[in-house]
Amino acid sequence: MFRRGWFLPIAATLGFSFLYAPIVSLVIFSFNENSLVTVWSGFSFKWYGEIFRDPQMLNAAWLSLQIAALSASIALVLGTLAAVALVRFRRFRGRTLFSGMVSAPLVMPDVITGLALLLLFVAMESFIGWPRGRGMLTIVIAHSTFCMAYVCVVVQSRLSDFDRSLEEAAMDLGASPVRTFFDITLPIIAPALVSGWLLGFTLSLDDLVIASFVSGPGSSTLPMVIFSKVRLGVSPDVNALATIIIGIVATGVLIATVIQLRSKPKKARA
Amino acid sequence: MLVLFAPALWLLIFFLIPLAVVFGISLATKQFGRPPYSALLSTEDGTVQLTLHLSNYIRLFTDNLYVAAYLSSIRIAAIATVITLLVGYPMAYAIARADDRWRNILLMLVILPFFTSFLLRVYALTGFMRGNGVINQFLGLFGIEPLVMMQTDFAVYVGIVYTYLPFMILPLYTTLVKLDVSLFEASADLGGRPLRTFLSITLPLSLPGIIAGSMLVFIPAIGEFVIPSLLGGPETLMIGRVLWDEFFTAANWPRAAAVAVAMLVVVVVPIMLMQRAQSAVVEK
Numbered sequence: 257m258f259r260r261g262w263f264l265p266i267a268a269t270l271g272f273s274f275l276y277a278p279i280v281s282l283v284i285f286s287f288n289e290n291s292l293v294t295v296w297s298g299f300s301f302k303w304y305g306e307i308f309r310d311p312q313m314l315n316a317a318w319l320s321l322q323i324a325a326l327s328a329s330i331a332l333v334l335g336t337l338a339a340v341a342l343v344r345f346r347r348f349r350g351r352t353l354f355s356g357m358v359s360a361p362l363v364m365p366d367v368i369t370g371l372a373l374l375l376l377f378v379a380m381e382s383f384i385g386w387p388r389g390r391g392m393l394t395i396v397i398a399h400s401t402f403c404m405a406y407v408c409v410v411v412q413s414r415l416s417d418f419d420r421s422l423e424e425a426a427m428d429l430g431a432s433p434v435r436t437f438f439d440i441t442l443p444i445i446a447p448a449l450v451s452g453w454l455l456g457f458t459l460s461l462d463d464l465v466i467a468s469f470v471s472g473p474g475s476s477t478l479p480m481v482i483f484s485k486v487r488l489g490v491s492p493d494v495n496a497l498a499t500i501i502i503g504i505v506a507t508g509v510l511i512a513t514v515i516q517l518r519s520k521p522k523k524a525r526a
Numbered sequence: 527m528l529v530l531f532a533p534a535l536w537l538l539i540f541f542l543i544p545l546a547v548v549f550g551i552s553l554a555t556k557q558f559g560r561p562p563y564s565a566l567l568s569t570e571d572g573t574v575q576l577t578l579h580l581s582n583y584i585r586l587f588t589d590n591l592y593v594a595a596y597l598s599s600i601r602i603a604a605i606a607t608v609i610t611l612l613v614g615y616p617m618a619y620a621i622a623r624a625d626d627r628w629r630n631i632l633l634m635l636v637i638l639p640f641f642t643s644f645l646l647r648v649y650a651l652t653g654f655m656r657g658n659g660v661i662n663q664f665l666g667l668f669g670i671e672p673l674v675m676m677q678t679d680f681a682v683y684v685g686i687v688y689t690y691l692p693f694m695i696l697p698l699y700t701t702l703v704k705l706d707v708s709l710f711e712a713s714a715d716l717g718g719r720p721l722r723t724f725l726s727i728t729l730p731l732s733l734p735g736i737i738a739g740s741m742l743v744f745i746p747a748i749g750e751f752v753i754p755s756l757l758g759g760p761e762t763l764m765i766g767r768v769l770w771d772e773f774f775t776a777a778n779w780p781r782a783a784a785v786a787v788a789m790l791v792v793v794v795v796p797i798m799l800m801q802r803a804q805s806a807v808v809e810k
Contacts, residue, residue: 267616365749
């Protein structure tokens, strides 16, 4: 209806400019030599060098990467199981509660999740002595919990437009359910697993609020370090770091999109 | 059954029980020591005593700071959600109506910021809106006086719309792309003008997407902490920030827990709305 109209193209162009202009300007100014971020005084890589000489930032980055990889992997297993349960078992007792618990962390305000988990860890420590103190382990548990909701949504949508006759054929030919899962189901949902893992990884890498609650002394993640820098004012090395992260993420999303498009010849879905 | 058991157990321990713990601790009072709150259960002369304090809740309703923070969070989140819808709907519609090749590219352009660090995107906005930021330098070229944008409620609105836009576009796109084009043709054949067709066919049919998208923005925006603390001013009152200060600055864990419980009460109805809308979006 609006096909030949002027409204949609203009609205879309403005919308996308709004989404990208701040990111583009951040990337451009990361190459600025001047420490006054927005006053351009020449092209330079000096802020990139600055990052690699900052041990606090490097340690935080390494910790964040480890946490993200672990959390994404745990979330992948649990989220996939939850998705299989929700798609395959149409009816079971407590289904509403279960599906509610799976999807609620998607929108639960971070401050609530963070506070709730911290209070749980403190209570658990005083009752059963585990987990001892807070740090990487507690952050991994917290991140796995909210990442699993995202994995579940991604895998669920893949599973629901899945041709079950393939599994039935395998079972008719004598394959056990476990064998069928690994030989048939897993390869078919693999693209969703890849994007689910990547989504979990980036979400964990990005989280500031929940990590601030459940981390302990000496376990500052990268967003926590960035936040404390940014709060004190603009620092050009954050621009450089942001550019590196955006570059990695853009490459990852590009690869994931290509994989999904290749494996899904029919119309792409969100 | 093991398939169900593992995630259910995990969610029970690390999602449902923590919420119960929050509720429990909201009924304690602050005290010095570790942990910094009073015990609910104590044994005295061989009898178990349960001590519950309602003081935190009484304080929530009587102290103007909390009431004002709740109301202002709801107001800011609601207004920002409406703006996000107005910005996101045409974009989602344009993507849904684009031809196949363009659609995937545009969709990727929406997903990319969604994967890019939230914190860094908020930071990118500060560089954009600061006194000597990109916008003001641009305006300066035309001799326009610099605008004060940072540390205002305006900046908070821009921040929410900017960071949550993909959450609005994706569910809207999912419902819009599934609409049957023949409906529009039928309407046009019957003489319906584009606006009329939009209002009486497209809009009602995309309602599940509108609800799902709006809730995905509204609910987390209510408890937002990063945006008001980096973009907002000292007078920008939001409940997520109040909870954070109560916990980290005042170290009053029971009060922070009570603030969280009250926030949960506010978001629980929208969460249920969202889950119904979401299953409608997925199953359609």
